[in-house]
Amino acid sequence: MRIGIGNDIHRLIEGRPLILGGVEIPYSKGEEAHSDGDVLVHAIIDAILGACAKGDIGRLFPPSDERYKDADSLQLLKQAVEYTGAKIINIDSSITLEEPKLSPYISAMRERIAEVLSIDIDRVSIKAKTNEGLDETGKGNAVSAIAVVLVEN
Numbered sequence: 001m002r003i004g005i006g007n008d009i010h011r012l013i014e015g016r017p018l019i020l021g022g023v024e025i026p027y028s029k030g031e032e033a034h035s036d037g038d039v040l041v042h043a044i045i046d047a048i049l050g051a052c053a054k055g056d057i058g059r060l061f062p063p064s065d066e067r068y069k070d071a072d073s074l075q076l077l078k079q080a081v082e083y084t085g086a087k088i089i090n091i092d093s094s095i096t097l098e099e100p101k102l103s104p105y106i107s108a109m110r111e112r113i114a115e116v117l118s119i120d121i122d123r124v125s126i127k128a129k130t131n132e133g134l135d136e137t138g139k140g141n142a143v144s145a146i147a148v149v150l151v152e153n
Contacts, residue, residue: 006046008039008145021109022074027100034063038073043147045080051086051151074116086151090123093147099138102128
């Protein structure tokens with residue numbers, strides 16, 4: 001058994017969709033990123049890679065590589081698991097975003113991630129937090145996520 005931790009942060013900008021956990025959330029801003037910018041899935045990918053001592057998301061899917069332009073992060077997650085050969089035991093994660101409220105979307109995010117990883121939904125925990133108006137995330141200019149995974153490899 002091995003544990004990994006991952007985190008990600010992206011600036012929020014007009015004209016991009018807000019995608020978290022593979023779910024498009026209705027909002028006026030989305031993540032500025034080379035891929036779809038899904039900070040939750042990116043944090044999970046980094047946690048898996050870290051648990052297996054296989055580097056980080058930028059090394060596996062470099063932003064300079066046009067193959068990953070607007071890439072679906074759930075597909076990157078699937079590729080990362082195939083690359084590591086890891087069996088996911090469980091995931092615990094938190095998203096930090098001032099608005100919109102994420103509680104109506106948490107179940108769908110858990111379902112999408114569990115489906116891609118072929119694990120039971122009760123092995124995927126997602127929490128939503130705010131930063132109480134502090135820093136760029138708290139001012140509504142960014143979204144961030146942190147994830148911890150337990151893997152068997």
